[in-house]
Amino acid sequence: MKKGLSALLLASLLCASSGCQQNQKEVVNEYNIVPMPNQMTPQEGRFLLSNKVSVVTAGCTPEVQAIADSLIAQIQLTSGISLKTSSQENPEQPDIRFVTEEGMPKEGYKLSIAPNEITLSASHPNGFFYGVQTMYQLLPPAIYGKATVKRANWSLPAVEVEDAPRFPYRGLMLDVCRHFSTTDYIYKFIDMLAMHKMNTFHFHLTDDQGWRIEIKKYPKLQEVGSKRKETLIDYYFVNWPQIFDGKEHGGYYTQEEIKDIVAYAASKYITVIPEIEMPGHAIAALASYPELSCRPDTTYEVTGTWGVFEEVFCPKEETFQFLEGVLDEVMELFPSPYIHIGGDECPKDAWMKCAHCQELIKKLGLKDDTTPNAIDGKKHTKEEKLQSYFITRMEKYLNSKGRNIIGWDEILEGGLAPNATVMSWRGVEGGITAAKAGHDAIM
Structure with a gap:
């Protein structure tokens, strides 16, 4: 009995020292974006949603602010995570930034997701809206629900996306x-x-x-x-x-x-x-x-x-x-x-x-x-x-x-x-x- 217990303890120590890689594999990033963006470059790592994340909308119009607020509300509803709102960036905290960039197509947007920040850029509210839809598609399916699912993986895969629709009528x-x-x-x-x-x-x-x-x-x-x-x-x-x-x-x-x-x-x-x-x-x-x-x-x-x-x-x-x-x-x-x-x-x-x-x-x-x-x-x-x-x-x-x-x-x-x-x-x-x-x- 003692011999069996010692073997089990040794196995546990070996697992701890090696990180149990077989059982704790890193999440493989998937990019289930529909329709496929014009340009998409996968990156390493993930952006984790938490109560420490701020949503920065400095310089945005009230219409774009409403789109950002809808994102905050949906994440609160489905994950229980309360994102903060902020009028300025804080380099020491992870944030989601809405940035107005002139000269982009009306329905176009750029989405940059890194482990420590997300930047969504567009010229018009339509583009910001579609960028948020892409963020939803990169989150767990529970984001589309009306119930709180705290055990889901509330993170987004790192990626660089630039997109605008090919057809004006869809x-x-x-x-x-x-x-x-x-x-x-x-x-x-x-x-x-x-x-x-x-x-x-x-x-x-x-x-x-x-x-x-x-x-x-x-x-x-x-x-x-x-x-x-x-x-x-x-x-x-x-x-x-x-x-x-x-x-x-x-x-x-x-x-x-x-x-x-x-x-x-x-x-x-x-x-x-x-x-x-x-x-x-x-x-x-x-x-x-x-x-x-x-x-x-x-x-x-x-x-x-x-x-x-x-x-x-x-x-x-x-x-x-x-x-x-x-x-x-x-x-x-x-x-x-x-x-x-x-x-x-x-x-x-x-x-x-x-x-x-x-x-x-x-x-x-x-x-x-x-x-x-x-x-x-x-x-x-x-x-x-x-x-x-x-x-x-x-x-x-x-x-x-x-x-x-x-x-x-x-x-x-x-x-x-x-x-x-x-x-x-x-x-x-x-x-x-x-x-x-x-x-x-x-x-």
Whole structure:
């Protein structure tokens, strides 16, 4: 027994003298930064967060100070560590410095992490914000939570980063028409955008399966258009006959909720671009106001199936007045320089059968192409040109209010509206065609 105890004691002494390197390996630095920075140079060592660390914001604007305060608050919440604030550097204490450096891109930043200091440099608040997002990505995942996790490794790997985005528009679309999302989910969605340094939230608010934004001038949009009696189970052709869930699905955002969402996104340097679909994907609106269709005596129901539908807005004065009224309220809620007007998947069957539409086509002098269009190299029908008239008219109205339009690549058909930006979703061809014609394109 004594011999065994002596051997154990000897092993313990040997472990102590050698530092037990096998069991106490140094942490290997990892750099899980998304997206990958333009320049990144790994360094040795780590910066340890502690109550001794100061956050120095000398010479920073109040907006940058707010970004620094948010970093301090999140670290306090998730780690329990209380970083100090200071108006000047202390060479004897570790610190995190926010330094304004002129001449950098609006969304660019430099991040220098050494074992004894962190320096975040930028010219604009946007850059400081993205630099902080990179710091979060270098910290333990618990930094994104709402609970205190003291046992995590609250340190950052030493590194030199210099970054600025390649694309000015970096966004993600959320479709709340097919399936309504709660405001809590939307806030989480915005957090995810910010985490990945995206700057645009494309908010798809109207479609055949539901109208999701309160328009006070047209209350039936939320009273009728925001609800469907049931929803298709599985994909379109999986079950035949089709099977539905028998459950009403509904919901819309009040204007106050929209204002809060837009403000929250803005606090994270994200622009919210609303999408109000026209002239297709209009069944939820037509169920509310059937007089806007080519068959005003028809009763429409908000559909619970997916796909492309023949029921579309009729290009008559009543329709344009309606859409202008809708857009007036939308513009009050969304300060974005862009309004997305859809323009995709609009069958022309109803227009071909509609006496008003055919009379309007004659009045406008629209004719089927006999030779390929100069912009996209395709022949277009007079009805496709009628869609171009529809989109151009709405564009002119929005331009008169200081806004520009974005539309899906179908708005190329029949001629592109003068100032439109094309969002290319059917592959890259639409974006390339729009760019060659001198228009901005979003891929």
